[in-house]
Amino acid sequence: MMRYLKSVAFYAVVVVIVVVSVFPFYYAIITSFKTGTALFSIDYLPTSFDLSNYRGVLDSPNFIRSVLNSVLIAGATVGFAMFLAVTASYALARVRFRGRALLLMSILAVSMFPQIAVLAGLFELVRFLGIYNTPWAMIMSYTIFTLPFTVWVLTTFMRDLPLEIEEAAIIDGATPWDIVSKVFLPLMWPALVTTGLLAFIGAWNEFLFALTFTASESQRTVPVAIAMLSGSSEFEMPWGTLMAASVLVTVPLIILVLIFQRKIVAGLTAGGVKG
Amino acid sequence: MTATPTVPKGRSLSAQRKRAAFWFLVPMLAALLFVAAWPLFRTIYFSFTDTSLTSLYDGKWIGFDNYLSYRQLSSGKVIWRGTLVDPAWWNAVWNTVRFAFVSVALETVLGLMVALVLHRNFVGRGWVRAAILIPWAIPTIVSAKMWAWMLNDQFGIINDMLLRVGLIDAKIAWTANIETAMIAVLIVDVWKTTPFMALLCLAGLQMIPKDIYEAAKVDGISALRVFWRVTLPLLKPALMVAVIFRSLDALRVFDLVYVLTPNSKATKTMSVIARENLIEFDRFAYGSAQSTLLFALIAIFVSLYIWLGKMDLGGKADQ
Missing domain, CATH: 1.10.287 (Helix Hairpins)
Incomplete structure (x- = not known):
């Protein structure tokens, strides 16, 4: 009993x-x-099945535009971070040199930066480079969190690969570049996919930089577009449209997360960083 | 590769590897200097000037005036100015610290509970683990909006539930009300972040060897005692790392507060007030000073932690 x-x-x-x-x-x-x-009317169970909110969202050119902006920005920033991180994490994980621990620690410290601390300086930089209100402002500024994160996770991953595979390549006279591109890269696909996905989610969700570095509606990313979606007054919030837009941008993420859930859990625990 | 390589050859190999490592690291470090170190330096520099948003290059050096300055009037009265005597700033500091402390404490306790549940073997465990990943996967802005709708004073389902159960007598304007705005922010943050805590705790739990539990079972020790005496101490390192990462995240919170409770004095955090001054109120240098203070606070927090030696950062790498 x-x-x-x-x-x-x-x-x-x-x-x-x-x-x-x-x-x-x-x-x-x-x-x-x-x-x-x-x-x-407050209902706990579905009562109607009216698709007009979705039609409204998908017919709005600015919403489609912001989705495209987000895809472009998150894709480019993750691609750039991965490109730099693969070689850097090889150096950090497999080569012994003085100051390595300190370097790793600084990289981790950058990922803990409060974003607001660099906002003023980045704003100046963005203005100076003439990329205010363009996707480039976000692609550049997101590197501040995607790059340390990818370097950190890939370093922990590479550190755990056995020594022997590298030794064999060294005996065959492979240069470090050969080792990275021909020996490690093929082994790293699973780790690259997970890390890339987590970094992508981080970039997709970012709000502070996207809010500060965009001015016109057509340049907004998805989170800014959703945050700014409003009726003519606070009491006329278009809740139906807002929820339709929210569901549309969340469903792909949820599907991805569920497909990769085991890998994501492993990546999160290795990185110990919030995605 | 036992005795074959002669000394010079071995040295040149290692020299070659070191040289390659250097060139492998340069692009990454250059990128980080460009997007992190330089902007940080400029923010700190701006905090000592009177730069404004519209003329970024015309600022003059004014020392610590954005932080603290005083002026003596002819009557002998001293007037203090600057962020450090600004009640709005201290209100934001208090909001941030309160938010960070309460949210991380709740998330740790709830996350640990969820992890203990998921650590058991039961039918449908995979499904439950998938379900708790959903709040984590939803973008913060989207979850803020979803909850804003659920917490809506007139048509919100939360008020409806609480009224039905009889916990409240009248509808509450959760996000607008000064007394409940912080509670609303905490609810959403705890909902969104507990899964992350739970997953980290679960990973820690799975590393504890099973035979310890079996030994305890044989000795007839109660489950509660096993938890306090065995599970918790062994879980402590993993738990500490999770708590640190969450605290750092909570101290810089911006998006949730900005979207869920716009312009509420009860929830405005350090990041929110600093951005408000930087961008919206055109007090660029003043906002830079506030950003610098938040950075200093987090830097002290991190160095204390590293100094206490809780984090094994390079140890494993240098074996």
Whole structure:
């Protein structure tokens, strides 16, 4: 009897965890299918299935534009970070030199920077380079968190690869560049995919820089577009449209995260950094 | 490769590797200097000038005036000025510290609980783990908006639930009300970040060898005692790392507060007030001083932590 009660209590806790985790997203979905006065009746179960909010969002050129901006910015910034990080993490993980620990520590310190601390300086830099209100401002500034993160995670990954594979290549007379490109790179695909995905999510979600370095609606990224979406007054928030837009930009992320969940958990624990 | 390489050859090999390592590191370091070190230096520099947003290059050096300065009036009365005597700044400091402390404490306790549940073997465990990843995957801005809708005073489902259960008698304007705005921010942050904590704790739990638990079971030690005496001490290193990362994140919080409770005095954090001065109020240098103070606070926090030797950063690498 006691055993039975215990397992009922355990499953009750499990149900609470799942419901709390999933409910807000579920509620956003059922809200996104409501229009007009239906929005203002509180329902726990789906009551209508009206796609006009989605049509409204997808017909708005600025929303599509902001999705494209976000894809371009996150893609470019992650590609750039990976390009620099692969060789750098090889040096940090496999070559012994003086000051290596200090260097690793500084790289980790950069990833802990409060973004606000560089905002004024970056603003000046962005203005100086003439890239204010263009995607380049974000591509450049996001490097501040994508690069240390990718270097750190790839370094921990490369450190754990066995010595032997490298030794064989050295005996064959391979240069360090050959070792990185021909020996390590093929082994690193899984780690690259995970790290890239986590960095991509980080760049996709970033708000402070995107808010500060854009001025016109067509240059906004997805988070800024969603934050700025509003009606003519606070009391006329277009909740239905807002929830439809939120669901649209979140579903791809959730699918990706669920597909890669095991790898993501491993990447997060290796990096110990919030994605 | 036992005895074959002669000494000079070995040295040249290692020299070649070191040279390559240098060139491998240069582009990455140059990029970091360009986007991190230089802007940081400029922010600190701006904080000692009277630069304004519209004329970035016309600022004059004014020393510590943005931080603290005083002027003696002819009547002999002394007037203090600067961020360090600005009540709005100290209010933001207090909000940030309160937010960081409460959110990280709640997330640690709840995250540990979720991790202990997920550590057990039960039917559907994979599904539960997938479900808790959902809050983590949702962008902060989107979760702020989703919760803003759920916490809406008139049509929000949270008020409806609480009214039905009888916990409140009247609808609450969660995000607008001074007394509840911080609670609203904390709810959303805890919801969004507990999964991260839980996953880190779970990874730590899975590293504890199973035979310890079996030994405890054989000795008939109660589950609660095992938790306090065995699980928690062994989990401490992993837990500490998670707490540090979360605290650093919480101290710089910006987006959630900015979107969920815009312009609320009760939630305005250091990052929010610094950006407000930098960009919106055109007190660029003053905002730079506030940014610098936040950076200094976090830097002290990090160096204290490293100094206490809790983080094994280079140790493993240098074996």
